[in-house]
Amino acid sequence: MGRIEIRFAGFGGQGIGLLGRLLGEAVSLYEEGKNSVMTQSYGPESRGGASSTDVVIDTIEIDYPKATELDYFVVLSEEAYQKYIPKLKKGGILFVEEDLVTLDDQANKAKKIFKIPATKIAETLGSRLFANIAMLGFVCANTEGIVSEEALTQVMKEKIKAKYVEKNLIAFQKGKEYKQE
Amino acid sequence: MMSDGNLDLPEILTGEHFTTGNHATAEGALAVGCKFFGGYPITPSSEIAEHMALRLPRVNGHFVQFEDELASIIGILGARWGGYKSMTATSGPGYSLMVENIGLGMMTETPCVIINVQRGGPSTGLPTLVGQQDIMQTKWGAHGDFEPIVLCPSSVQECFELAVQAFNYAEQYRLPVTVLMDEILGHMSEKLIIPDRSKIKRVNTKKPNVPPEEYLPYKPDKDLVPPMAIAGDGYNIMVTGLTHDERGYPVLNVETQEKLVRRINDKIRKNKDKIIILEEYMLDDAEIAILSFGSVARAAKGAVNRAREKGIKAGLLRLVTIWPFPDERIEALANQVKTILVPEINYGQITREVERTTHGKTNVKGLFKMGAIHNPQEILSEIEKCT
Missing domain, CATH: 3.40.50.970 (Thiamin diphosphate (ThDP)-binding fold, Pyr/PP domains)
Incomplete structure (x- = not known):
């Protein structure tokens, strides 16, 4: 495995930052032999619409902490899609919240696109707040060699407030089991 | 967490x-x-x-x-x-x-x-x-x-x-x-x-080893550092920004200034070998050295690894201690390498120090950037230009 760069992006309030923290921590602390660095959009860049967080994963020491060319782009809003899609490298993999993003084939160099109605799935659990974790389950199920379900589950149990853990774990399972049409 | x-x-x-x-x-x-x-x-x-x-x-x-x-x-x-x-x-x-x-x-x-x-x-x-x-x-x-x-x-x-x-x-x-x-x-x-x-090592200031009546708060030991009594320890202490003698009393003359200013500088200068921390990476046979520090040093190390993959003999000297500056180490490096590259997120602050310490013995090149860190590829491109 070489260096892998993943960006999660969406709008403020979707819990984008949490996704970066969960993945970064799961890899750093629970995946043997892997390192990760997590950074978040900050300052004027993070005001207004788009919010983003990058996780860089490698088996060796991570030299450059920021994302340069994304291997994976996980996006939950139209604005974030428009803003960051040029960063996805040719042959990269795209995950989209299909009800919130209109794909633009011109801009998009993805080799493979995974689509999920994460917000609708979350609403079946009583709140759209679980959409981020449904998306995380979907990403976990459709990527190889990045992070295990066990590591993510462990970190979710530690990081998420006790009273919300159970529903988030269900959201994760629903995302993981979702089969794209 | x-x-x-x-x-x-x-x-x-x-x-x-x-x-x-x-x-x-x-x-x-x-x-x-x-x-x-x-x-x-x-x-x-x-x-x-x-x-x-x-x-x-x-x-x-x-x-x-x-x-x-x-x-x-x-x-x-x-x-x-x-x-x-x-x-x-x-x-x-x-x-x-x-x-x-x-x-x-x-x-x-x-x-x-x-x-x-x-x-x-x-x-x-x-x-x-x-x-x-x-x-x-x-x-x-x-x-x-x-x-x-x-x-x-x-x-x-x-x-x-x-x-x-x-x-x-x-x-x-x-x-x-x-x-x-x-x-x-x-x-x-x-x-x-x-x-x-x-x-986890915890160092504490030396405490006075004499009774209060004999204590001079600015009288140094051999290492030029005076033991420190704090308020409440029972010792008389004086704390002033004016030039002071060993009692801590302001004494505004040449002799006191000579003694005090030399000592507060020399306590660091004479111990600098104990204070300076450096990381050396692939420097043994290097012909091009990158001198770097802070977050940029991560990218610099990445550039060294990429250069080595291409057969270029590059190495990294990372300053963990910035001051006191490691003059002697850099001077020795100047005798070894053809070029010292200095990537920094400013307009040449450490580059100037490297020029000062190398006395023209090697080529010193600053790589300046504002508001962002260099990526390894940018540094590698500069390394390649130097070969």
């Missing part, structure tokens, strides 16, 4: 964490026994103050948010004379306001730690983006002659370790010590391993 709402945490969070450089710095300070934080929040350092506000009162420490940076630095000097290991955290604009009384700390030989999470300047500049523009300010900011100790981490782990080291140097040599972080390190998260308490 650390600020997830669980407030009943021990002083030292032994274990593995995934956290930011700012939180790691705060935890390093707590682990080495910091009991007083005085500060004024400023981007991109505010999370240090926030974290200390949360943690300190629960481990028998004190947190004060002062009205400004002038009060903050004075507050931590006073706290140390009251017996608390103390610190503040700021960024370039705040450090500018503190320099006058960092000078007071140098003159009164007060141990304390100042964290400067660098952003772009001059002035209020670029609050949310990275800089390495305060290198010279930490050396020459305050008036008068003094030899500062300044440390510069490159990873979240090192933010913790150098916070510990900064307090230990401050206590050992009795002076304010600065840690120059930067916005990227302050805000990025990676793995941090906090060792067991028994593995």
Whole structure:
């Protein structure tokens, strides 16, 4: 495995930052032999619409902490899609919240696109707040060699407030089991 | 981990964490026994103050948010004379306001730690983006002659370790010590391993070894550092920014100035080999050296690895201690390599020092950038131009 760069992006309030923290921590602390660095959009860049967080994963020491060319782009809003899609490298993999993003084939160099109605799935659990974790389950199920379900589950149990853990774990399972049409 | 709402945490969070450089710095300070934080929040350092506000009162420490940076630095000097290991955290604009009384700390030989999470300047500049523009300010900011100790981490782990080291140097040599972080390190998260308490070295100032009537508060030992009595120890102490004799009384003449100013400088100069920390990577057979520090040094190491894959003999000298400057090591390096490349997020502050220390014996090339760190490819391109 070489260096892998993943960006999660969406709008403020979707819990984008949490996704970066969960993945970064799961890899750093629970995946043997892997390192990760997590950074978040900050300052004027993070005001207004788009919010983003990058996780860089490698088996060796991570030299450059920021994302340069994304291997994976996980996006939950139209604005974030428009803003960051040029960063996805040719042959990269795209995950989209299909009800919130209109794909633009011109801009998009993805080799493979995974689509999920994460917000609708979350609403079946009583709140759209679980959409981020449904998306995380979907990403976990459709990527190889990045992070295990066990590591993510462990970190979710530690990081998420006790009273919300159970529903988030269900959201994760629903995302993981979702089969794209 | 650390600020997830669980407030009943021990002083030292032994274990593995995934956290930011700012939180790691705060935890390093707590682990080495910091009991007083005085500060004024400023981007991109505010999370240090926030974290200390949360943690300190629960481990028998004190947190004060002062009205400004002038009060903050004075507050931590006073706290140390009251017996608390103390610190503040700021960024370039705040450090500018503190320099006058960092000078007071140098003159009164007060141990304390100042964290400067660098952003772009001059002035209020670029609050949310990275800089390495305060290198010279930490050396020459305050008036008068003094030899500062300044440390510069490159990873979240090192933010913790150098916070510990900064307090230990401050206590050992009795002076304010600065840690120059930067916005990227302050805000990025990676793995941090906090060792067991028994593995964390805690240095404390020497205490007087004479009865109160014989004690001279500024009479040094052989290492040029005087033992320190604090308020309440039962010794007479005088603390003044004026030139003073061994009793601490202002004595405004040439002889006293000669003795005092030489000593507060020489206590660092004569111990610099013990203070200077360097990381050397693939330098043994190097023909091109990159001299780097802070978050940029990560990219520099990446560039060295890429250059080596291409068969180019490149190596890295990383400054962990910025001041005192490692003149002798760099001079020796100048005799070995054809070029020293210096990538830095400023317009040539360390490059100028490297030119000074190499005496024209090698080609010194600065690689300057503003507001962002270099990526390994950019540095590699420069290496390739030098071959």
